[in-house]
Amino acid sequence: MNYQEAISYLEGLKIFGIRLGLTRIERLLELLGRPQDRYRTVHVTGTNGKGSVSAMVEGALRRSGIHTGFYSSPHLVSYTERIRVDGQNISEQDFAAGMTVIREKIDLMLAEGAECPTQFEVLTALGFYYFAKCQVEYAVIEVGLGGTLDSTNVITPEVSVITNVTMEHADKLGGTLQSIAENKAGIIKDGVPVVTAAKGEPLSVIRAVAEEKSADIFVAGEDFSSKFISCDGCVQQLEFSSELLGIDHQPYELHLLGVHQVENSAVALMTLRLLHNIDARLTMETVTEALRLVSWPARFERLDFGAQTVIVDGAHNPAGMRALRSSLDAIFPAEERVLLLGILKDKDIDAMLHILLRPNDTVVVTVPQSERADSAADLLRRVAPAVQHVEAFEANKEALDRALELANGEKLLVIAGSLYLVGGVREMLLQRKG
Numbered sequence: 159m160n161y162q163e164a165i166s167y168l169e170g171l172k173i174f175g176i177r178l179g180l181t182r183i184e185r186l187l188e189l190l191g192r193p194q195d196r197y198r199t200v201h202v203t204g205t206n207g208k209g210s211v212s213a214m215v216e217g218a219l220r221r222s223g224i225h226t227g228f229y230s231s232p233h234l235v236s237y238t239e240r241i242r243v244d245g246q247n248i249s250e251q252d253f254a255a256g257m258t259v260i261r262e263k264i265d266l267m268l269a270e271g272a273e274c275p276t277q278f279e280v281l282t283a284l285g286f287y288y289f290a291k292c293q294v295e296y297a298v299i300e301v302g303l304g305g306t307l308d309s310t311n312v313i314t315p316e317v318s319v320i321t322n323v324t325m326e327h328a329d330k331l332g333g334t335l336q337s338i339a340e341n342k343a344g345i346i347k348d349g350v351p352v353v354t355a356a357k358g359e360p361l362s363v364i365r366a367v368a369e370e371k372s373a374d375i376f377v378a379g380e381d382f383s384s385k386f387i388s389c390d391g392c393v394q395q396l397e398f399s400s401e402l403l404g405i406d407h408q409p410y411e412l413h414l415l416g417v418h419q420v421e422n423s424a425v426a427l428m429t430l431r432l433l434h435n436i437d438a439r440l441t442m443e444t445v446t447e448a449l450r451l452v453s454w455p456a457r458f459e460r461l462d463f464g465a466q467t468v469i470v471d472g473a474h475n476p477a478g479m480r481a482l483r484s485s486l487d488a489i490f491p492a493e494e495r496v497l498l499l500g501i502l503k504d505k506d507i508d509a510m511l512h513i514l515l516r517p518n519d520t521v522v523v524t525v526p527q528s529e530r531a532d533s534a535a536d537l538l539r540r541v542a543p544a545v546q547h548v549e550a551f552e553a554n555k556e557a558l559d560r561a562l563e564l565a566n567g568e569k570l571l572v573i574a575g576s577l578y579l580v581g582g583v584r585e586m587l588l589q590r591k592g
Contacts, residue, residue, distance in 0.1 A: 161250035164257035165237065171277035178307035182275040186283050187312060189263040193290030197227070199313045200429065203301035203342045204321025206477045207355070207422045210414060211321055213454040214426035216298040220245055221448035222439045227289035227297035229282070229310070234456055234581030241285045243292045256284045278302050282309040306344025317432050318345050318352045318373070321425055323360035324477045339363035346373050353428045354378065355421050376428050384424035386417065389489055392460065393450070396420060398427050408442070411450045416458035417488050418481035423449060456580045458485050461587055465567035470584050472577040476506055479513040482574060493570040496520045498561040499541070500579035503532035507540055514574070515541065520564050521548040524557035526578035558583050
């Protein structure tokens with residue numbers, strides 16, 4: 159297969175939808191020679207923050223001279239973004255070559271009478287296969303959905319990370335906060351340390367599972383923490399402390415913006431401290447260098463466009479919107495705002511808007527590139543009572559043009575909502591910047 163044929167094959171697998179379970183992925187990986195067992199891993203789940211934490215951990219490993227893989231989802235523009243080695247996306251040629259091998263194994267599965275793997279399972283297998291082919295030393299693996307039955311949950315990592323647990327994907331994960339926490343705690347393995355920023359009932363669930371599996375647990379706010387010192391709008395100044403580790407107010411800089419990144423970076427630092435115990439190449443010097451450089455697209459990402467300041471954030475649930483609003487209020491408290499929004503119709507739209515919007519905001523609504531998108535007309539109807547001015551455009555390009563016109567270099571432009579929107583709009587901005 160060439161790249162386009164590989165993408166067409168992947169798109170065809172969407173008909174199987176989301177089917178949680180490990181039977182298909184385990185058989186597929188068995189036919190591939192269990193590539194996931196050929197390198198060390200860090201496994202990361204959570205409702206919000208798992209991508210940022212994964213990026214920080216992978217960046218620090220790489221900065222320490224360690225040969226790394228990174229598997230994440232979803233992508234913003236191209237499937238190749240999901241599979242990275244040493245910070246570089248898999249090439250289209252390697253993507254197609256890997257998909258050719260995997261399709262042959264799927265044909266064997268079908269001949270055995272097995273179910274066809276889902277799209278996410280195939281991408282997971284491709285990531286594991288490619289990392290083994292590249293002979294990476296460590297791979298940071300981000301969970302797709304939940305934990306227990308997610309297709310990534312076929313690894314035994316060096317550290318399991320659970321960033322936080324809130325009500326997201328409840329329809330697929332049991333319907334309650336407890337069941338969601340139980341699903342995320344499903345990545346905990348016997349004797350493997352756990353780092354988490356979970357609180358309340360979810361933390362109790364995670365503690366119980368960790369105890370059952372004799373896994374040491376390290377909890378944000380109890381065993382370690384980070385403190386915000388200042389932010390100049392481009393870099394945050396923070397301090398990490400852990401009485402457990404004998405560390406008191408250790409300063410570091412973080413390129414990632416947003417108040418939520420304070421706790422995320424603490425989780426990453428604790429994880430890296432545990433990894434240091436098994437790999438001396440990880441030092442505080444290389445870790446702090448990495449945190450000063452690491453980026454994570456569309457997560458409170460600042461993209462200045464001439465005189466126009468733009469924040470791009472894929473806040474796609476109430477917890478994400480709460481983090482976005484807090485960060486905007488903390489870093490850009492006085493600026494008037496123009497918001498370009500697009501949200502999926504299966505989200506808690508009204509709660510998200512209530513959290514994000516201020517009465518003096520100007521809003522442009524548009525449609526994410528997904529069959530699950532809420533219409534521009536419906537989103538306009540929901541937004542209108544809350545703000546001074548709102549306009550709707552079906553086409554993302556027209557919406558971006560109008561939002562830039564309304565901001566005019568004088569107001570802060572915030573592009574937020576579904577990653578199916580912000581990925582494409584972010585690409586438009588980058589093309590305009592050249």
